[in-house]
Amino acid sequence: MSGIRKVSMDDVLTILRAAGEATRLRILALLRHGELTVSEIVQVLDQSQPRVSRHLKLLGEAGLLTRVQEGTLVFYRLSESGTAASLLRAMLAPIDEAGAEVAADLEALANIRDERFAEAQAYFRDNAARWNEIRSLYVAEAEVEKALVEMAGEAATGSVLDIGTGTGRMLEIFAPKAARAVGIDMSRDMLAVARGQLANAGLTDAIVRQGDMYDLQLEDGSRTLVLFHQVLHYADDPALALREAARVLAPGGRVLVADFAPHTEEFLRTEHAHRRLGFADDDMKAWGAAAGLIPTDIRHLGGAKLGVTIWQFDKPRTDL
């Protein structure tokens, strides 16, 4: 822990006391798996909301957690910097996740996420036919698409992977120039629409198949360009999705994430299955960096209410 900022013994004690309680340590161990809302933590721990909120407050005051208010939801995540964060890393590292209590919590969390996955699937099933109409409601699509093509550069001529391809619009744009173009989506209904659209456009070489952005089932280092166009706001764990994208990316390859800038349009959450109301640049950059990617460009586009940002990341070349 060299290079760490020195603090008083009292400060260290406050942090240790906050973490030194069974439920609070469980919460910290749980949040290693992505940020969560209070009600999700309540569900996993099976304790009352006021109790859990009290624990969260204490952890927050000690600097162990960060609280991110997004519309009507508050997400809690582990602190990433400062003294508490370094102590936290050391405290959590030795915890055996196969141990009974942690494993049970992680199983409960997986169940919650499965439920949400099923809800999202149902939403996309119901909206598959209407998606192209819905997608154009919010944004100047043409502007975003033009920027994506510019930013993709040479990476677009290799092996392109479109994650959360939906109705396959990104493949329509990128497949004609790519040596290989594949779209992955969890929703069979979306993929059925995508297949039809690609066939109509004569893009018979573009392939779509069902898959999960967290577990792509594709070889390491096999893609030159990975796209997430309006997908990450559905993600429970965007950091994990970026890590999986980085894994399949070839050295020197590029990831482009196009998504909303932070906004307050709660109806997108309640009516359109969005998990996140846009993303701050700093969060996206931190997730990219944690996945071993280098942020190489950011563009902010469009609307006062719903701006779109494109974040560009490159995977370092191994020969440098």
Ligand SMILES: C[S@@+](CC[C@H](N)C(=O)[O-])C[C@H]1O[C@@H](n2cnc3c(N)ncnc32)[C@H](O)[C@@H]1O
């Ligand atoms: C907004 S839609 C389609 C966006 C599409 N890229 C476009 O440009 O029109 C988002 C897509 O993400 C897919 N999706 C959501 N969660 C996913 C996951 N965990 N794995 C794969 N696809 C997912 C949904 O099924 C949906 O088709």
